[in-house]
Amino acid sequence: MLAPTHHPRPFLSTTTRRQVAPTTPLASTRRALHLFKLALTSIPGVEFSAGQQVVAVRTGAPGAAITTKAALSTAPSAATTTMASEKASCGSVRGELCDLFRTALSVSYPDVAADPVVAPCGNAKNGDYQCNNAMALFGKLKGAPNAPKAPRDVANAILGALPANDLVSETSLAGPGFINIRLNKDFLSKRLSNMLVNGLAGWAPAGYIGKKVVIDFSSPNVAKEMHVGHLRSTIIGDTLCRIFEYSGADVLRLNHVGDWGTQFGMLIEHMADTRKARVAAGGEDKDADEDVSDLQELYRAAKKRFDDEEEFKTRAREAVTRLQSGDPVSLAAWQRICAASRREFEAIYSRLGVTLQERGESFYNPMLKGVVDELKDAGVATIDDGATCVFVEGQSVPLIVQKSDGGFGYASTDMAALKHRLNEEKADWIVYVTDVGQSQHFELVFAAAKKAGWLVEGSGPKVSHVGFGLVLGEDGKRFRTRSGDLVRLVELLDEAKSRCAATLRERRVEAGEEVNEAEVEEAACAMGYGAVKYADLKNHRTTNYKFSFDDMLNLKGNTAVYLLYAHARIAGIVRKAEKDVYAAAATTPISLDHPKELELALHLCKLPEALEDAIAELAPNRVTDYLYDLSEKFNSFYVDCKVLGSEQEASRLLLCEATAVVMRKCFEMLGIKPLYRI
Numbered sequence: 082m083l084a085p086t087h088h089p090r091p092f093l094s095t096t097t098r099r100q101v102a103p104t105t106p107l108a109s110t111r112r113a114l115h116l117f118k119l120a121l122t123s124i125p126g127v128e129f130s131a132g133q134q135v136v137a138v139r140t141g142a143p144g145a146a147i148t149t150k151a152a153l154s155t156a157p158s159a160a161t162t163t164m165a166s167e168k169a170s171c172g173s174v175r176g177e178l179c180d181l182f183r184t185a186l187s188v189s190y191p192d193v194a195a196d197p198v199v200a201p202c203g204n205a206k207n208g209d210y211q212c213n214n215a216m217a218l219f220g221k222l223k224g225a226p227n228a229p230k231a232p233r234d235v236a237n238a239i240l241g242a243l244p245a246n247d248l249v250s251e252t253s254l255a256g257p258g259f260i261n262i263r264l265n266k267d268f269l270s271k272r273l274s275n276m277l278v279n280g281l282a283g284w285a286p287a288g289y290i291g292k293k294v295v296i297d298f299s300s301p302n303v304a305k306e307m308h309v310g311h312l313r314s315t316i317i318g319d320t321l322c323r324i325f326e327y328s329g330a331d332v333l334r335l336n337h338v339g340d341w342g343t344q345f346g347m348l349i350e351h352m353a354d355t356r357k358a359r360v361a362a363g364g365e366d367k368d369a370d371e372d373v374s375d376l377q378e379l380y381r382a383a384k385k386r387f388d389d390e391e392e393f394k395t396r397a398r399e400a401v402t403r404l405q406s407g408d409p410v411s412l413a414a415w416q417r418i419c420a421a422s423r424r425e426f427e428a429i430y431s432r433l434g435v436t437l438q439e440r441g442e443s444f445y446n447p448m449l450k451g452v453v454d455e456l457k458d459a460g461v462a463t464i465d466d467g468a469t470c471v472f473v474e475g476q477s478v479p480l481i482v483q484k485s486d487g488g489f490g491y492a493s494t495d496m497a498a499l500k501h502r503l504n505e506e507k508a509d510w511i512v513y514v515t516d517v518g519q520s521q522h523f524e525l526v527f528a529a530a531k532k533a534g535w536l537v538e539g540s541g542p543k544v545s546h547v548g549f550g551l552v553l554g555e556d557g558k559r560f561r562t563r564s565g566d567l568v569r570l571v572e573l574l575d576e577a578k579s580r581c582a583a584t585l586r587e588r589r590v591e592a593g594e595e596v597n598e599a600e601v602e603e604a605a606c607a608m609g610y611g612a613v614k615y616a617d618l619k620n621h622r623t624t625n626y627k628f629s630f631d632d633m634l635n636l637k638g639n640t641a642v643y644l645l646y647a648h649a650r651i652a653g654i655v656r657k658a659e660k661d662v663y664a665a666a667a668t669t670p671i672s673l674d675h676p677k678e679l680e681l682a683l684h685l686c687k688l689p690e691a692l693e694d695a696i697a698e699l700a701p702n703r704v705t706d707y708l709y710d711l712s713e714k715f716n717s718f719y720v721d722c723k724v725l726g727s728e729q730e731a732s733r734l735l736l737c738e739a740t741a742v743v744m745r746k747c748f749e750m751l752g753i754k755p756l757y758r759i
């Protein structure tokens with residue numbers, strides 16, 4: 082089972098209920114801590130790291146607790162903890178705070194199970210984070226012997242049991258019992274230096290290393306145009322894959338292509354007729370590339386005949402049967418169609434920089450009968466009106482796993498695919514990215530799998546449907562061309578790119594610079610494709626959004642183009658300094674004395690949280706929101722804090738570089754190529 086956010090860290094609880102006590106940093110406490118740590122590290126199987134201090138070791142007066150302030154003064158110096166905390170810091174600051182409060186909760190109230198609730202502070206004036214457990218815990222404790230009198234007492238008790246740590250510099254109580262937390266500047270500064278020196282590997286969301294995550298996305302249909310819906314699935318799915326991959330998961334990117342089904346009968350038959358006609362007109366009796374050069378046209382023509390000509394319809398149906406029984410001629414024709422489709426899809430994937438493993442519906446064909454039989458034998462599926470159905474509670478319609486004419490359909494394939502992904506792929510989490518229109522289908526599939534015992538609610542492998550909304554035209558209606566057809570993706574990408582190229586050329590000419598076509602081409606691809614992706618990802622996936630080139634290519638506001646410029650500008654600042662910032666990062670401390678420096682540093686350190694949230698909610702807009710906020714925080718830092726030529730240049734350059742590094746990580750997660758100069 083995957084933990085959605087933080088992996089549990091081992092902790093050692095030594096005491097029972099604690100009493101609230103005044104805060105006294107004691108020298109003996111410090112010594113005891115150190116000794117206890119030494120003792121712990123020598124116990125095999127006990128892990129100990131700087132971020133995860135000893136829990137509630139008390140010396141001195143009974144009830145004296147190691148508190149936040151004491152913890153600060155006893156925290157080992159960064160010089161000695163750098164490497165250890167880098168290794169241990171996988172995950173977010175929020176996660177580390179959760180760990181601390183988890184400990185504090187279990188020490189202060191060992192008999193009540195409570196998960197730590199830690200979130201960024203609603204009002205930055207009060208603190209950086211807050212812990213909100215006291216109120217609910219107070220409710221739970223009511224009526225018990227020695228029950229606390231007010232939620233604030235609970236908050237104080239939790240605070241008193243907070244283990245020693247180097248994260249927190251100050252805590253305060255607010256309202257009924259909110260615990261406000263101010264982070265230690267030094268901790269933030271070191272975390273950033275560490276990141277520059279050791280890279281971002283330790284900033285990935287925690288809890289996914291080695292987990293097998295299957296992501297079923299893109300999944301267009303053969304011989305039909307890949308439309309904007311598939312573009313959304315491709316973009317959202319790719320970003321989710323990237324975040325999981327960064328988190329250390331073993332991701333299987335599956336393209337569940339619609340490459341099987343009754344439509345192939347009419348396509349094959351129509352192709353055969355075209356060939357006959359060609360021979361009759363004196364042409365050669367062999368396959369011609371032109372038969373599959375325009376698959377949309379092939380589909381349209383075949384469909385028209387299927388609808389209009391009774392005789393053709395019959396032949397098309399017979400062709401389906403032949404194909405399904407493995408007739409080599411039909412299979413060869415089917416393969417030609419699939420190959421032609423694949424070439425079209427690949428052209429789009431390569432432009433977008435998306436990789437996928439094709440495992441279409443046909444892959445599961447040999448498994449369909451067995452799966453349906455299994456469901457029937459187990460009494461999970463029953464015959465209703467001739468069709469084999471799985472009825473599930475709370476759903477008005479059943480999942481039809483075999484039609485009354487004996488045919489298998491979309492649902493049969495999805496049941497077989499699910500089983501294969503569970504049993505053969507050994508997936509821990511299976512994620513399906515399709516339009517919200519398919520929500521009910523997936524609810525039925527998941528419920529049927531639970532009924533069959535393949536999935537168990539609350540334990541074992543997880544399944545999720547990531548639904549997304551429609552792409553609308555400027556008129557607010559479903560995005561279509563003037564003639565009412567679905568918009569062709571290649572054309573969209575072409576237009577985004579050529580508009581960017583035009584702007585770039587214009588800017589060069591205006592600046593009196595020479596136009597380097599290769600450079601323009603590269604930048605135009607990054608910007609154009611990046612803009613299309615970003616415009617999609619920045620909305621919460623379930624909302625419908627308007628496709629507008631003008632909006633997505635806007636140089637100002639929340640667009641990829643703006644962000645790419647922002648990044649190039651920061652890269653330019655660092656370049657202009659002509660200093661080796663990475664060498665400096667190892668020796669120059671990052672000063673966070675100016676409030677804007679501190680604000681920027683705090684936001685930089687929140688990258689892992691944004692990614693954790695993106696995974697927990699399967700919502701890529703968490704990353705775009707984070708990235709846009711980062712650019713704003715940087716701007717406001719840059720307005721108030723002079724970098725080049727200032728006294729603090731060395732330290733501020735490190736903040737600039739850290740911003741650029743984090744921006745690039747976000748771009749990477751979003752599948753956008755960064756630009757260093759524009």
Ligand SMILES: NC(=[NH2+])NCCC[C@H](N)C(=O)O
Nearest residue numbers: 297300301302337339495515
């Ligand atoms: N396992 C799945 N059903 N994946 C999604 C497939 C999407 C389908 N081919 C479509 O275009 O709508």
